[in-house]
Amino acid sequence: MSLGRAQKVLRIEAEALTRLADHLGTDFEAVVRCVAETKGRVILTGIGKSGIICRKIAATFASTGTPAFFVHPAEAIHGDLGMIVAGDTVIGVSNSGETAELVNLLEFIKRLGSVLIAITGKPESTLAKHADFSLTYQVTEEGCPLGLAPMASTTATLALGDALAAAVMDLKGFTSREFARYHPGGKLGAKLLLVRDLLAHHEQARPLVSADTLLSEALFEMSDKRFGMTAVALEDGKLGLISDGDIRRLFQRHGNEAMGKRAGDVCSPNPKTIGEDRLAVEALELMERYKITSLIVVNAAGRYTGVVHLHDLWRTQMV
Incomplete structure (x- = not known):
């Protein structure tokens, strides 16, 4: 029984990634150019499981030549807004696109003049509608036996972040020698x-x-x-x-x-x-x-x- 459930989850997530790969297009290319041309930093923000994924995407960007870090949306509206400045590009991540803490940031981001990129599973959501660029994925089933815990959606978001970071590396011509500067420690750095x-x-x-x-x-x-x-x-x-x-x-x-x-x-x-x-x-x-x-x-x-x-x-x- 448990083996069957595990196999089903993996197949659901694999299918979600296949659909995502098949539907990347000009919007994705525009986002790649936007990130590559960012004069400031790339700010990832999201809450809950999306926030955890944001941290990983930010870490991947930072280690591949694109200055990036994570800002918690709840902390931002309670004093950390100063971490976002003009010239930054903000990537907001929310499966529903209606996360209250994230939606509350939209006015400030727009007033500041920062570019907003949405990563969401709902193209008609508030986050997607107010973003300058929107990357969406289609998840019809999460894989959770209860249908509640995010699984396929977080996998799709993480994979989309990796795809974005890799494409930016290509566009910038990022080399292994440059990569070495960001990884001076451990076996990889050596x-x-x-x-x-x-x-x-x-x-x-x-x-x-x-x-x-x-x-x-x-x-x-x-x-x-x-x-x-x-x-x-x-x-x-x-x-x-x-x-x-x-x-x-x-x-x-x-x-x-x-x-x-x-x-x-x-x-x-x-x-x-x-x-x-x-x-x-x-x-x-x-x-x-x-x-x-x-x-x-x-x-x-x-x-x-x-x-x-x-x-x-x-x-x-x-x-």
């Missing part, structure tokens, strides 16, 4: 970090020696900068690299005579590098592929800007 974000070292901390530097002096540079390597400045602005492993192999072949060799003669002339605007996870992939622990970082002009070490990636909890 995977979206840029290499430049790992360059916490001061510019003077970049290990670098000239091609004429004796290997004995290069060792001091490597020890001082603590990367287990140093870059070598070669002709025509090119870079070489000497690693701990290179030095061990030189000692195996030449013994103490290795200390008198010049950095330019013993360095690897074509070291692996990575652009500072690349994702940190790409740096990790390069290190794993070539079994190395450090990468020289360069800017768009090819200038040496720092070093990213495997330990830097470990600290992000990426691995």
Whole structure:
């Protein structure tokens, strides 16, 4: 019995979403442009279950480059109206479109000159009629055994909010690199970090020696900068690299005579590098592929800007 009820609810909600997808049109496109062109913030407001959905939609907007937050309509009419200012776009959410606390806000929103977008299940409701734009969904059955608790309607509202946020992202050309700026913490933030974000070292901390530097002096540079390597400045602005492993192999072949060799003669002339605007996870992939622990970082002009070490990636909890 319970399994049958659960399956019925899921089918009812799935059908509601299918109808919603089939009926999106020019009104939706106009709302997308309106949100994308908002000079202020996008304000989500609704009460009860609709209010909970509003919070999620606002959070999705905020995390994808559109400043947004939730305002409780009852709190708004009791002192929080100052949270809404000229230039904001207000999205009012109400299945009935007649929620008293929300309807009471209409006069203030209109007087302020803010754009009002309605999301409702009733296209002839007060909220829809007074909105500048109206997005409606059709729910013939909620799925609740008593026919009382909102289920399909809140699912449709949430999905409509996600669709709106995704379409705004497309219109703005929002990228994964921009997304990373809004998610600096946790596993997701770590995977979206840029290499430049790992360059916490001061510019003077970049290990670098000239091609004429004796290997004995290069060792001091490597020890001082603590990367287990140093870059070598070669002709025509090119870079070489000497690693701990290179030095061990030189000692195996030449013994103490290795200390008198010049950095330019013993360095690897074509070291692996990575652009500072690349994702940190790409740096990790390069290190794993070539079994190395450090990468020289360069800017768009090819200038040496720092070093990213495997330990830097470990600290992000990426691995």
